[in-house]
Amino acid sequence: MTEILTSHAGSLPRTPELIAANAARPVGPDGLAPVITDEFRDVLAQSVQDVVARQKQIGISIPNDGEYGHAMSSAYNYGTWWSYIFDRVSGLEVTGVDHRTQESACSAPGDVRLTSFADRRDWVRFADAYGDPESGVSLGKQNVFPAATGPIGFSDLGHALIEQDIDNLRAALSASGYEQGFLNSLSPGSASRIQDDHYGDVDAFLDAWVDVMRPEYQAIADAGLVIQVDDPSLAENFDQITPEPSVEDYLAFTAKRVDALNRALAGIPEEQVRLHLCWGSWHGPHTTDFAFRDLAATVLEVNAKYLSFEAANARHEHEWTIWKDIALPEGRVLVPGIVSHSTNVVEHPELVAQRIERFASIVGPENVIAATDCGLGGRIHPDIAWAKLETLVEGAALASSRL
Known part of the structure; x- marks a missing residue:
């Protein structure tokens, strides 16, 4: 029997005690950390x-710290994967200006530019729903x-952190x-989406x-741990x-x-690196998401x-078929989301097994680790989040017995 390993994308529900302890901390003189x-x-x-003990109890094969070091002061927060870095970087300042609402230059052929968060095309199209x-x-907040x-x-x-x-x-x-x-x-590319009031050049800021x-x-790698680089921006x-x-x-x-990410990872063994990408964790229509078929070869670089x-979510589940046409490089492993953060419905173990078997039938069961679409912490109720991890493990066992 080939055992299908299980993991998840990172964020797990914070306990009320941890949330309260974080909220009670005094803010430093910079207003950030x-x-x-x-x-x-x-x-x-x-x-x-x-949280590690609970992952062990459930049967998760490859755990993390739940991203608990990326502090949250409320039960629901979609952005801690990104905002945690603000505490760790000098040269940042809360200016009192909300750059998300400022007008941004439009892109043109050969001149791609990010617009403001408020001008996202999916948000504009469904403005009444949002x-x-x-x-x-x-x-999220x-x-x-x-x-x-x-x-x-x-x-x-x-x-220190x-x-x-x-x-x-x-x-x-x-x-x-x-x-x-x-x-x-965090990845350099995702980090560079904050407002630059100093460098004045997108590439220099990156x-x-x-x-x-x-x-x-380097610190994570030197400790013998695996780095999961979160880069939804891709x-x-x-x-x-x-x-x-x-x-x-x-x-x-x-x-x-x-290229920026590879330069930041220079010298770190590939075996110690996981790349996580997604189309954003917000609960919305996502009609303007980029096709994975067009992106896969680039991210495999x-x-x-x-x-x-x-x-696993309704916008991207169909894309498992791309791996019939895109050769997985030797030594690479797919960690697909098999249960999703975007629905409160807890997936049935049989559905979990079927989703795993789709990937295993194409790239081989030894090249598949079953995980979650994105972080569960801060996005769905804790009881539902843990139930999803339990059904993930149950479904992986079922798939393993059939493979």
Whole structure:
């Protein structure tokens, strides 16, 4: 029997105790990074122990710390995967200007530019639904983000926080009997989407983020852990370009971000790298998502053994068939989403097994790890999130018995 391993995309539900402990922290003088108190440090360490132990109890093969080091002060937050880095980078400042609502230059053939978040094409098309609090369409809590007002760098606090994440996860892995786990980290391309008020050049700003993120990647790798680089921008940027660009122009734009990530990962073994991409975690129509068939070859250029992507939600489940035509490079492993964060319906184990078997029939069961579309924490109710992980493991066992 070939065992199908299980994992997930990273974020898991925070406990009320951890949320309260984070909310109680005083904010530092820069207005961004809350002070790390001894009390919070103790609560965080115990919470990581508990969340890893719960993954072990359920039967998750490859765990992480639930992204608990990416602090949340409310039960629902779609953006912590991104905003956590603000605490770890110098040169950022909350200016009081909400750049998401400012007018942005339109793109033109050969000149692809991101527009403001508010001008996303899916959001504009379904503005009435997005603006109706009873529609079920949700963007999550929208915060005012900082801007780069000076040279950016990975700060002393950033080094302390990633070491804290590493120490907490390694201790929890040991306590639960795991040999390996992963930590999530942001990509240069996704990070560079914040407002630049200093560099004045898109490529120069992207290059600066390469240097910023590399110390975090290196620290995780040096600790013997797997890095999951979260880079939704590779697919999600397409919706944030107006008017819609050609496939060729978008891929050229995306190739720069792939190159930036590879430069940041230079020297780190591919076996220690997972790439996660998605089309954004918000609960909406997603009618302007870029086709995975057109993107797959470009993202496979990332120096990562594992490729994590959405494959369970209603907009992207059909795309499993692309792997019939796209050869998976030797040594690579697919980590498709088999259960989704975008619905409260808990998938049946038989459906889970069928979804796994589709991929296994094409690339081989040894090249498939069953996971989630995106992070479950902060996006659906905790009870539902854990039930989805339980059915993921049940379905993987069923698929394993049939493979």
